[in-house]
Amino acid sequence: MSNKSQKVNKNIHVKTGTEKSASIDSNSVSATFDDSTSAEANMTIGNSNASLDMGVSAKTGTVASASGGLDGKNIYANVSYSDTTEVHTTATTQVNYDGFGTSTTIDAYAQSGNQVEANVKAGANGIAGGGSVSSGSSVGVNASNTTSLREASITTGAGVSIGEHFEAGGSGEATFKDGKATVGVSGDVAVLVGLDVDVSVTVDTKQVQKDTKVIANETVKVVNDSNLQNATKKTGNQISNNAKKTGNDISKGLKKIHL
Numbered sequence: 001m002s003n004k005s006q007k008v009n010k011n012i013h014v015k016t017g018t019e020k021s022a023s024i025d026s027n028s029v030s031a032t033f034d035d036s037t038s039a040e041a042n043m044t045i046g047n048s049n050a051s052l053d054m055g056v057s058a059k060t061g062t063v064a065s066a067s068g069g070l071d072g073k074n075i076y077a078n079v080s081y082s083d084t085t086e087v088h089t090t091a092t093t094q095v096n097y098d099g100f101g102t103s104t105t106i107d108a109y110a111q112s113g114n115q116v117e118a119n120v121k122a123g124a125n126g127i128a129g130g131g132s133v134s135s136g137s138s139v140g141v142n143a144s145n146t147t148s149l150r151e152a153s154i155t156t157g158a159g160v161s162i163g164e165h166f167e168a169g170g171s172g173e174a175t176f177k178d179g180k181a182t183v184g185v186s187g188d189v190a191v192l193v194g195l196d197v198d199v200s201v202t203v204d205t206k207q208v209q210k211d212t213k214v215i216a217n218e219t220v221k222v223v224n225d226s227n228l229q230n231a232t233k234k235t236g237n238q239i240s241n242n243a244k245k246t247g248n249d250i251s252k253g254l255k256k257i258h259l
Contacts, residue, residue, distance in 0.1 A: 012041045028069025036061030046094075053092040060085040074123030084113030101148040112137035138162060 019034040042055030061083070068077035087110050094103040118131035140161030147154050 006045060006047055009044045010042075012039075014039045027071075028067065030065070030067035030069075032063075032065040034061075034063050036063050042090075049097055050095045051093070053090075053094075055090045056088065057090075058087045071121070072124070074121055076119070076121040078117075078119040080115075080117035082113065082115045082117075084111050084115055086111035086113075096148075099149070102145065103148075104145045105143065107142045108140075109142075110139045 015036070015038045020032070022031040023029070036059055038057065038059040038061075040055060040057035042053060044051060044053040046052055062081075063083075064081045066079045069075070088107055089109070090105065090107045092103065092105040095101060114135045116133045118129075120129035121127070122129075138161045140159060142157065142159035144155065144157035
């Protein structure tokens, strides 16, 4: 990356005090309670083709939320509770070029407390749901990578944690939205030593259709190419002449045998 094209962004955010909110409308209802103190800072450097984001954050206190409603033709519900004290250090790298890209995120953390969350969404676009619960103190590292192609994206992740804690959870989805089909599974079970792995694959069927059309059009061009047609005709005539010559030779041979 040249220095002229690089952009550097720095952000610092600090939150203190208690916040409460509730809302309701014709399609949804939600409520949150936040009695936490948090601080975070991050820096991003890069351009449209490559970037690096680094950040640190700390949080302590209780946060709870619940929401549910109708999203188009899908119904959803989410609940969460956390009274953890935690510190995170994160780094994300991303590279993109001509419809292809890869992104990797690493999160090193230390936390103590309790967390519970659950979510579900179902309807015209498929179904997705998951939940998790954890309690105790732990330190660990999580990592994930997303590789994007024109027709598909694949996300993989893994993590390890160590400490006096219990953790269990899992999720799954099978959805189709805006021409994109996604199938994903994840799960983790941890007692003293935690391990978790997840995989998600998204296929852009619209891009597949576009590429298929391009291939078909190029194939038609090749088939209609006059040089190819002439070469094919010439080859066909040559094969026909050779076959005719071979047939005549065989016929002459048989006449000699009869004589």
